[in-house]
Structure formats: C-alpha cells, structure tokens
Amino acid sequence: MHGMAYRGAVAPASAIPLPLQQALQSWTGLMETLPVGIYTCGRDGLLVQYNRRAAELWGRAPVPGDAHVRFCGAWKAYRPDGQPLDLSDAPMAELLRSGAPVRDRELVVERPDGTRIVILANLDPLLDEAGELIGAVNCFQDITEAKRTEQALREQQRDLDDFFENGAVALHLVGSDGTILRANQAELDLLGYSREEYVGRNIADFHADRPVIEDILARLCGGQKLDKYPARLRTKDGSIKHVLISSNVQFRAGKFVNTRCFTLDVTDQKRADDELRASEQRYRGLIEALPAAVYTTDAEGRITFYNQAAVDLSGRRPELGNDKWCVTWRMYLPDGTPLPHDQCPMAVALKEDRPIRDVEAVAERPDGTRVPFLPYPTPLHDAAGRLVGAVNMLVDISERKQAETRQKLLVDELNHRVKNTLATVQSLASQTARRAQSPDAFREDLEGRLIALSRAHDQLSQRNWEHADLREIALASLAPYNREAGDAITVSGEPIVLTPKSALTFAMIFHELATNAAKYGALSQPDGRLALDWKAERNGAGPKLRVRWRESGGPAVAPPTRRGFGSMLVERGIEAELGGVARLDFAPAGLSCNIEVPLANTM
Amino acid sequence: MSGGKVALEGLRVFVVEDEFAVLLLVEDMLVQLGCAVVASVSRIAPALEIARSGAFDAAVLDINVAGEAIYPVVEILASRNVPIAFSTGYGAAGVAAAWRAWPILQKPYSAEQLAHALLQAIARVAALGR
Numbered sequence: 001m002h003g004m005a006y007r008g009a010v011a012p013a014s015a016i017p018l019p020l021q022q023a024l025q026s027w028t029g030l031m032e033t034l035p036v037g038i039y040t041c042g043r044d045g046l047l048v049q050y051n052r053r054a055a056e057l058w059g060r061a062p063v064p065g066d067a068h069v070r071f072c073g074a075w076k077a078y079r080p081d082g083q084p085l086d087l088s089d090a091p092m093a094e095l096l097r098s099g100a101p102v103r104d105r106e107l108v109v110e111r112p113d114g115t116r117i118v119i120l121a122n123l124d125p126l127l128d129e130a131g132e133l134i135g136a137v138n139c140f141q142d143i144t145e146a147k148r149t150e151q152a153l154r155e156q157q158r159d160l161d162d163f164f165e166n167g168a169v170a171l172h173l174v175g176s177d178g179t180i181l182r183a184n185q186a187e188l189d190l191l192g193y194s195r196e197e198y199v200g201r202n203i204a205d206f207h208a209d210r211p212v213i214e215d216i217l218a219r220l221c222g223g224q225k226l227d228k229y230p231a232r233l234r235t236k237d238g239s240i241k242h243v244l245i246s247s248n249v250q251f252r253a254g255k256f257v258n259t260r261c262f263t264l265d266v267t268d269q270k271r272a273d274d275e276l277r278a279s280e281q282r283y284r285g286l287i288e289a290l291p292a293a294v295y296t297t298d299a300e301g302r303i304t305f306y307n308q309a310a311v312d313l314s315g316r317r318p319e320l321g322n323d324k325w326c327v328t329w330r331m332y333l334p335d336g337t338p339l340p341h342d343q344c345p346m347a348v349a350l351k352e353d354r355p356i357r358d359v360e361a362v363a364e365r366p367d368g369t370r371v372p373f374l375p376y377p378t379p380l381h382d383a384a385g386r387l388v389g390a391v392n393m394l395v396d397i398s399e400r401k402q403a404e405t406r407q408k409l410l411v412d413e414l415n416h417r418v419k420n421t422l423a424t425v426q427s428l429a430s431q432t433a434r435r436a437q438s439p440d441a442f443r444e445d446l447e448g449r450l451i452a453l454s455r456a457h458d459q460l461s462q463r464n465w466e467h468a469d470l471r472e473i474a475l476a477s478l479a480p481y482n483r484e485a486g487d488a489i490t491v492s493g494e495p496i497v498l499t500p501k502s503a504l505t506f507a508m509i510f511h512e513l514a515t516n517a518a519k520y521g522a523l524s525q526p527d528g529r530l531a532l533d534w535k536a537e538r539n540g541a542g543p544k545l546r547v548r549w550r551e552s553g554g555p556a557v558a559p560p561t562r563r564g565f566g567s568m569l570v571e572r573g574i575e576a577e578l579g580g581v582a583r584l585d586f587a588p589a590g591l592s593c594n595i596e597v598p599l600a601n602t603m
Numbered sequence: 604m605s606g607g608k609v610a611l612e613g614l615r616v617f618v619v620e621d622e623f624a625v626l627l628l629v630e631d632m633l634v635q636l637g638c639a640v641v642a643s644v645s646r647i648a649p650a651l652e653i654a655r656s657g658a659f660d661a662a663v664l665d666i667n668v669a670g671e672a673i674y675p676v677v678e679i680l681a682s683r684n685v686p687i688a689f690s691t692g693y694g695a696a697g698v699a700a701a702w703r704a705w706p707i708l709q710k711p712y713s714a715e716q717l718a719h720a721l722l723q724a725i726a727r728v729a730a731l732g733r
Contacts, residue, residue, distance in 0.1 A: 412693065412696070412697075415692070415693070415694075416691075416692040416693045416697070417692070418692075419692035419693075419694075419709065419710045419711065420622065420625070420692040420710055422710065422711045423622070423624070423625045423628065423692070423710035423711040423712075424622060424624040424625060425711075426628060426711040427624035427625055427627050427628035428624060430627075430628055430631060431624075431627060431628075431631075434631075501621075501669075505623070508624075568627070569623065569624075572623060572627075573623040573624075575645070576620075576621065576622075576623040576626055576645040577621065577622065577623050577645065579645070579646060579669075601669075
C-alpha cells in the first residue's frame with residue numbers, strides 16, 4: 001500500500017442515483033472500520049465505492065466511476081488454478097448478469113507491485129425498493145495466510161500418508177471388531193495380498209494362531225500397549241511369517257477408534273535362531289552321547305554344562321553355576337597327594353589361558369571309589385579372542401591302569417616262576433652230580449630229569465598254568481617207555497585235576513619211577529609189567545587220592561643199599577610238596593609204590 | 604667262603620621251603636657250610652609250631668609257603684631274636700616292607716650267597732641286641 005492515498009472515495013453525487021446515495025450514506029462510516037474489503041458497483045459494473053481495506057488488498061486506489069475500472073478494483077486477477085481471469089468474468093460481472101449472490105469465491109489478486117494475494121469473495125445484489133437490481137456489493141478478505149496454512153497442512157498430510165503408505169515397516173490400522181481399516185504397501189508386500197484382498201477383512205483371518213490374535217486384541221482393548229509381541233502370520237501363498245507386533249489403540253473420548261500396528265518380519269532371524277538352537281541341540285546331543293566325561297565352565301571356572309558320562313565318572317551331579325573348576329568330588333595326584341580343585345589342570349588351563357595335556361589325576365567319588373583319569377582342559381575364546389570359559393574332557397583310564405597292573409603282576413609272576421624253576425634245575429643238577437658215577441651218567445640223568453620237568457611245563461602251559469590232568473601227566477612220563485614195552489604198561493584211574501604244583505611233583509616222581517623201572521625193574525625185561533592206577537576216596541575224614549605203582553615180571557628186586565635221588569624225591573617230595581605219604585616197597589616180585597595225598601592238596 | 608664256613612660251623616638252622624627240590628638244595632648247601640639243619644618244613648602250620656618251641660640259631664624262610672605267607676612265622680622268630688634270611692623267587696619286591704631289613708636271597712642263589720645272607724642276619728641281630 002506504499003505511496004497510496006485513500007481518500008474516502010465516493011463517486012460524485014451527481015453520478016449516483018439518489019436512492020443508492022441514500023442507502024449508502026449511513027453505512028459509509030461503518031464500512032471504513034471493517035477488516036474486510038468492501039466495494040460496490042452499479043448496474044453497469046462501474047466502481048461506486050470502496051473502503052480502505054479494499055484499497056489495501058488491491059494495492060491501489062482506483063477512481064470510482066472510472067470507465068476503465070469495471071467489476072473489480074484489482075489491477076489483475078487470476079483463477080485459483082493460476083489462469084488469468086478476464087475481469088468481465090469476475091464474480092461481480094457474474095452477479096450483475098445473474099442477479100444471484102456469489103458465495104466463497106476464491107481469486108488471486110495481483111497488485112501493481114507484482115505481489116499476489118488470495119482472496120475469498122462474497123457478493124450480494126443491491127436491490128431498489130421495487131426489487132430491481134441496481135448494483136452489487138462485494139465483501140472480500142485476504143485468505144493468503146489461511147491458504148498457505150492449508151497448503152502446509154495438505155503437504156503434511158501427504159507426507160504422513162506417504163510415510164504410512166511407503167514406509168519400510170508394515171503398518172495397519174484395525175477397528176475394535178478386528179476389521180482391517182487400512183494397511184500399507186509394506187504390509188501387503190509382506191503377506192502377498194492386494195489391498196482389495198486385505199483391507200476390510202478381519203485381521204484374525206491372517207493369523208496362524210487364533211489364540212494369539214485373540215490375546216492381542218484383548219490386550220489392546222484393555223488399553224495395553226504391545227511391544228514386539230511374537231506372532232505368526234499366514235501369507236497368500238500359505239507360508240508362515242514370524243513377526244513381532246508393536247501396537248496400541250487410539251482412543252478418542254474413551255472410545256476405541258483403531259489400533260496402530262507395526263509388524264516386524266523376523267522370519268529370517270527366527271530361522272537363524274532356530275538353526276542356531278538346533279545346531280546347539282545337535283552338539284549337546286553329540287556331547288551327551290560321547291563316552292567321555294565332558295563339561296564346560298565360564299571364564300571364572302563355574303561349571304556351566306556337563307554330560308552323563310561326567311556324572312558317571314565323578315559319581316555325583318555337579319551344581320551348575322556354583323561348583324567350580326571340576327565336576328569331581330575330590331582329586332588326587334597319581335601318587336595319592338590331595339589335589340585342591342583350584343589347582344587342578346582345568347584351573348591351571350583357565351588361569352594361564354592354555355590347554356593342559358599329558359597330566360594324570362585321580363578322582364574320588366562320594367562313595368570313596370577312585371578313578372584314575374586323563375584330563376584335557378582347553379580354554380575357549382570368543383570372536384574377539386577373549387577368554388570366555390573352557391571345556392574339559394576326562395578320560396577314564398582305570399582299565400588301562402588295571403591292564404598295566406595286570407601286566408606287571410604277570411611279569412612278576414613269570415619272573416618268580418622262572419627263578420623258582422631255575423632253583424629247581426639248580427637242585428636237580430646238584431643232586432644228580434652228587435650221585436653220578438660218571439660225567440656221561442650225570443649228563444644222561446640230568447637230561448632225563450630236565451626233559452620230564454619241561455614236559456610237565458608244556459602241559460601246564462597248554463592250560464594257562466591253571467591245572468593239569470593226572471592221566472595226561474602219567475602218560476607223558478611213561479611215553480618214552482611205552483613203545484618198547486608194547487602193552488606192558490597199563491594206566492587207569494578217574495579224571496583227577498591237579499594244581500600246577502602237584503602236577504610237577506607227580507611228573508617228577510613218575511619220571512624217577514619209570515627211569516628206575518627201565519634200568520633195573522619191570523620195564524628192563526620183555527615180560528615185565530607195570531600197572532599205574534589211582535582212585536579218589538571221598539569218604540572218611542579227609543578225601544584222599546591213592547595212587548598205586550606196581551611192577552611185576554621183572555628181575556628179582558632187592559632193597560637198594562643206598563638211597564638214590566629218585567627214592568628220596570618220591571618219599572620226601574610227596575610229603576613236602578603235597579603233604580602226603582609215599583611208601584616204596586622193594587618186594588622181590590617187583591617194586592611197588594603207594595602214594596596217598598589229601599585230595600585238597602592236588603586240585 | 605672259608606671265613607663264612609668257619610663262622611657258620613655248627614650253626615643250627617631252621618628251613619621253611621615248600622618246593623622239595625629247592626629244600627634239598629638248601630639243606631645240601633647248609634651242610635656244605637658246616638651248618639646243622641635241625642628242622643625243615645613245607646607248611647605254615649608246622650613251621651609256626653617249630654618257630655615257637657624249636658631250638659636253632661638262624662632261619663632260612665621261603666615267603667609263599669603252599670599258598671600261605673610266612674609272616675606269622677617271621678613275627679615269632681623276630682620276637683625270639685632269631686637271625687632270618689629270606690629265600691624267594693620274587694626278590695626284594697616279594698617281601699613285605701616291614702621285613703625288608705633282613706637279607707633277601709633271590710632264587711636261584713649259591714651257597715656262598717646263602718652264607719653271606721646268614722652272616723648278615725646274625726650281625727643284624729647282634730647289632731640290635733647291643
């Protein structure tokens with residue numbers, strides 16, 4: 001309005017018909033004070049009068065009655081869409097043609113300085129007393145600011161709509177009855193439905209678990225806010241989506257309007273989680289099935305996991321998160337020194353952050369039994385290399401230890417047997433030497449005795465040095481003479497099981513008797529006979545084994561003048577080794593020998 | 604050897620050995636050393652009897668006698684201050700720790716080793732008695 005002077009413009013009275021002049025007179029003062037632009041035109045469209053505000057809005061002050069200013073005082077005008085408006089099409093012209101009021105017509109007015117404003121015009125006809133149209137009044141106001149606000153609001157709404165429609169998170173609004181009121185593209189994409197297939201349906205139709213959606217709606221209706229509530233939705237192709245729903249309800253004046261649901265698709269995470277859990281389960285199953293005791297601890301040594309084999313080995317169920325360092329009840333070093341838990345190999349592995357190998361320890365169970373084991377503690381690290389715990393495997397080496405012990409016993413026993421045998425050989429050699437008539441006789445006698453001893457060893461070896469059979473021992477001793485004598489030898493008797501010691505004694509005795517018989521007795525003659533028989537007598541005070549050796553048909557027998565080793569062995573050997581009695585009878589018809597030993601000492 | 608023989612001349616010895624051949628050998632060796640074998644048995648029961656009441660100057664004892672350990676006999680003999688020499692196929696490991704201070708003969712052994720063991724046992728008793 002700069003440089004513009006408003007002069008209470010009124011057309012010269014001569015130009016205004018009298019009735020109109022009178023009609024306007026009383027309003028003029030009032031019009032000047034109104035905050036809206038007001039002007040009037042005559043029937044011919046020429047400007048009759050306008051107020052201050054109208055001049056301000058036009059940005060100029062046209063001269064009323066100026067033939068160049070018709071229908072409107074504005075310099076230029078445009079339609080709301082920006083098209084230039086010929087002033088002959090202005091609302092005032094319209095009214096003067098039709099005589100009908102014009103309401104809420106928007107126009108853009110351009111001022112001479114080029115600024116534009118938006119105005120809202122309301123026009124009414126002016127009639128004379130006869131009801132004839134004599135002109136019109138236009139009341140217009142600046143709505144530029146309101147239009148701008150409206151535009152901003154519209155843009156804001158558009159942004160919100162865009163946010164809702166095109167945001168990356170699936171969104172929907174649901175009414176109190178579960179009907180889907182609105183859903184965005186992300187939600188439709190998530191489930192594969194078109195808008196028509198989805199909006200308007202009940203939300204429950206798309207949930208895989210009815211109790212879940214019922215619970216969700218019940219909570220929302222109750223005013224609860226849901227935060228990442230897990231649910232499963234069914235897509236159009238039938239597959240299941242795992243989602244987390246965050247939602248609350250818009251209440252207006254205490255009335256449920258709609259829910260606002262954010263749906264987060266976690267199908268991939270869920271699958272990854274499930275796979276991880278399944279993989280963990282597999283490993284757990286694997287470790288559980290291992291025959292070795294396995295347990296884990298956290299970085300502080302507290303036990304976090306153990307398998308059944310660990311329970312079996314330690315004889316107890318460790319207390320998770322409380323027991324430290326080892327699942328065992330007590331520990332010892334292999335030499336029996338107590339080994340405190342905080343010094344055990346697992347504790348060392350954790351404290352020094354290194355695996356421990358080749359250490360042996362002994363676990364004691366609560367029932368007092370002990371188990372030697374090899375631990376394999378190994379520290380565990382996270383991706384950043386930080387120590388997070390350790391895993392330990394305890395391998396029960398009881399069997400190995402027992403095998404070692406057995407092996408040692410076996411070697412000791414073998415050594416003992418060899419040494420005893422050597423002592424026996426030493427004795428045989430010594431006794432043979434004392435009585436030998438010549439070196440040849442010594443060699444022959446000693447050989448015979450060693451071979452007899454060796455044969456008995458063979459028979460015992462065949463039976464793991466556990467026992468031997470009396471008949472087999474007897475036949476083996478007599479075998480060297482049997483062929484020469486044909487059927488001269490008879491051996492009879494029930495099966496008798498002999499201990500190794502008694503087997504050796506009988507073998508040596510039979511050897512001595514047979515050698516003597518072959519040299520001097522029945523077996524030295526073609527007609528000679530030898531009968532060897534035995535019998536177990538189980539009645540009486542103590543069961544006894546009676547063995548009889550009877551020679552006949554040999555040369556006449558005379559008692560020896562000097563006790564040989566053989567007879568000494570027979571008589572004293574039976575007594576010393578078997579606690580029995582042996583009697584040699586040098587009868588002229590043939591030598592006989594009666595042996596009687598407690599059965600308990602032979603088998 | 605000759606010194607041993609002189610020192611052992613007339614020594615009365617008690618022998619426990621369940622293997623007859625070895626018993627004969629030990630007896631022969633002792634006779635050879637000038638000792639007198641006053642008793643030789645092959646079972647624990649008679650050995651206990653003789654250990655309690657027999658009169659002798661030394662004992663040569665097998666460890667495992669027909670399946671029974673010799674130690675009850677050893678205890679009696681030790682209480683009577685009888686010098687003891689063990690004779691075993693197992694060697695020192697076969698003798699109970701409590702009795703390992705006595706000389707131990709590992710079978711087979713010579714008469715000389717037997718003499719040495721007996722002299723050692725006699726010396727030990729003498730030392731203990733002082």
